[in-house]
Amino acid sequence: xxxxxxxxxxxxxxxxxxxxxxxxxxxxxxxxxxxxxxxxxxxxxxxxxxxxxxxxxxxxxxxxxxxxxxxxxxxxxxxxxxxxxxxxxxxxxxxxxxxxxxxxxxxxxxxxxxxxxxxxxxxxxxxxxxxxxxxxxxxxxxxxxxxxxxxxxxxxxxxxxxxxxxxxxxxxxxxxxxxxxxxxxxxxxxxxxxxxxxxx
Ligand SMILES: Nc1ncnc2c1ncn2[C@@H]1O[C@H](COP(=O)(O)OP(=O)(O)O)[C@@H](O)[C@H]1O
Ligand SMILES: [Mg+2]
Numbered sequence: 001x002x003x004x005x006x007x008x009x010x011x012x013x014x015x016x017x018x019x020x021x022x023x024x025x026x027x028x029x030x031x032x033x034x035x036x037x038x039x040x041x042x043x044x045x046x047x048x049x050x051x052x053x054x055x056x057x058x059x060x061x062x063x064x065x066x067x068x069x070x071x072x073x074x075x076x077x078x079x080x081x082x083x084x085x086x087x088x089x090x091x092x093x094x095x096x097x098x099x100x101x102x103x104x105x106x107x108x109x110x111x112x113x114x115x116x117x118x119x120x121x122x123x124x125x126x127x128x129x130x131x132x133x134x135x136x137x138x139x140x141x142x143x144x145x146x147x148x149x150x151x152x153x154x155x156x157x158x159x160x161x162x163x164x165x166x167x168x169x170x171x172x173x174x175x176x177x178x179x180x181x182x183x184x185x186x187x188x189x190x191x192x193x194x195x196x197x198x199x200x
Pocket of ligand 1: 005006025080133134135
């Protein structure tokens with residue numbers, strides 16, 4: 001199998017499933033963690049990620065289809081999304097993608113799904129559609145605080161990497177968020193969290 005990426009906690013291989021190109025995500029041991037704890041964390045993230053990929057998909061958020069989960073090997077075999085990462089394509093000409101990101105996040109949040117690691121590397125672009133990936137740190141929560149933090153993680157990576165080309169990008173993301181039912185309460189909570197961070 002061909003290694004296509006070495007992520008922060010996993011190796012990603014190009015694979016096959018029933019004759020179709022697929023992607024194998026394998027969580028590899030972290031030497032610095034206690035062995036049993038490491039095993040438990042990798043199992044939990046593998047099963048958690050597979051469940052949330054399926055849940056998000058059932059809500060109408062594009063995610064790769066999960067083909068197989070192997071708890072013992074800490075592997076998920078899923079659909080290969082053939083396209084670039086959002087990170088690699090965001091520019092002035094496709095600001096519409098920002099709105100779409102906001103819409104996708106709102107759909108998740110309105111159904112109590114927190115992604116947990118929203119970055120422009122964890123969103124992929126295929127044609128005109130966005131695919132959300134990397135749900136290993138995701139969870140269920142109805143709390144405005146958790147939703148605000150989810151959005152703030154994205155805001156930080158977005159501002160660190162893309163703000164020069166897209167000064168209005170973040171506003172468009174929030175526009176999409178509100179348009180799909182995301183709550184003002186969550187946006188107000190973002191401000192509170194930001195103030196808390198600033199003054200402590
Ligand atoms: N289903 C997929 N199809 C195509 N590429 C993928 C897929 N899943 C992950 N990748 C690629 O591998 C990278 C790392 O995968 P990710 O699930 O984000 O793992 P990590 O937890 O290590 O960040 C992604 O940024 C993307 O480039
Ligand atoms: Mg990732």
